[in-house]
Amino acid sequence: MSTSEQDLQLDKPNPARVYDYLIGGKLNYAIDREFAHRILEIVPLSAEICLLNRYWLRRVVRFAVEQGIRQFVDVGSGMPTEGHVHEVAQGIAPECRVVYVDNEPIAVAHSEIVLEDNDRAIMINADGLEPDEVMGHPETRRLLDLNEPVMVIMAAFLHFTSPEGERDEAVELLARYADHIAPGSYFAISLATSEASDPSYLDSIAAYKDTTRPIYARTHAQTRALLGGFELVDPGVTFTVAWRPDTLGSYADDPSKACLLAGVARKS
Template sequence: MSSTERPSWAPESIDLDLPNAARVYDYLLGGAANFEQDRIFAEKVLEAMPEARSAARLNRAFLRRAVRFCVETGIRQFIDVGSGIPTAGNVHEIAQALDPDSRILYVDSEPVAVTHSELILRGNANAEAIRADLTDPESVLGSDAAQRLIDLSQPVAVLMVAVLHFIPDDAQPHRAVARYVEAMAPGSHLVLSHAVRQDSTRADTVNELYERSTNPGIGRPPEEIAAFFTGTTLVPPGLLWTPQWRPETPGGAGDHPETSLVQAGVGHKP
């Protein structure tokens, strides 16, 4: 699809000539909800950092394992903030396969992500997608969809998977996450993954690319990522590289988990 061909599902407000992080991630995962400029951009990222594609897939696999963990511990409602463009293994697919009564609120600021989610969720009374900004928790927690689907007096899983590294420090992401944690009932979980700051020429190249996109990225050191879990207790095995978090098979983390580029964990609110 060229940048001049606008599909019916692409809102008119989208600039097809500017790459977008959600659509680039979709391309890395093998999705089709992306445009020519997103693919060109992604290939430049892969040229500088070839492991970016596997890192995206390892991050998605962490999401699936974390959702299953949450359901197994009794969670039946999920708020997926920065949910991205739907692809295989969405939160509602995983959670509702284990318990059809699981309720899911998807939240994203990217119009394509919300539009695609709405198409997929037609007929699903226990799942809805809204367009809102992660850094404005009240717009999420106070939305009509949240009021319908989410009971904040009961345990909830708030997911922020591979999204916070697109929120600059001046937007106060730690403060925003703290508000979500504050709103969660005891027994809730915070599911989070975040790109780790890399000090290398390759990483500098990737950062420069993202600076020219609609979503400049900011990797953070592990201690700053850990700070997002303030108010919760990290569930074992703690904050680790994505493939190291409760791998499905012995040795499933591989010999070089650091090539996943992203650390992840689940916090339990006591």
């Protein structure tokens, strides 16, 4: 069964649609909402954790544009939401070009509608776990110049790959994406961690075994290792709320309540 066929099934909640519901979206089904409420019972801050990840994403995009990046690939972009990558990037530099990548049918269909009047942003229906498919896609090649630097964003995506076994699957995945991008490009990643201060967070991660895609949590060390082949950007691997924050707010005393780790690294 292909991933797309799997995602079309409605007998299990889909993490992309669950995430959409948690950040206030409407592109989800009853089975996704029921699961989201189950997660909220385990970790009441779950919706806020997802929003903090979105805020981190927007800061990352602003950072990239400030570094001169004008091309973005958002892998596993999910549902179209306010403050999407193209809105942030093009709001600063209108010439920015964005390729969104997903194979969840609702995300693809609605993104195509949202982007139909934007000739510098597209959604491609592709599997983010297949870098050759993503970076070699005709629409990617049409919109982007891969001889020039690009930022590859994987927000809350890599934790769907397994760190178990002889080699972390995400290490291989990042290396394969790196083969397609020019020196001076960036990776921006965020993912679930086993080192959050709330022990019930691990229970919420375990619950994802009942969805179409289980989640695997990583430590700080494992997350840093994912970016080990690249130049880590200050402040290194942190919780999302602590990565170049506008303000830490109520998370100042304990950023680990944000539960997701994040980091940005540059290909030299």
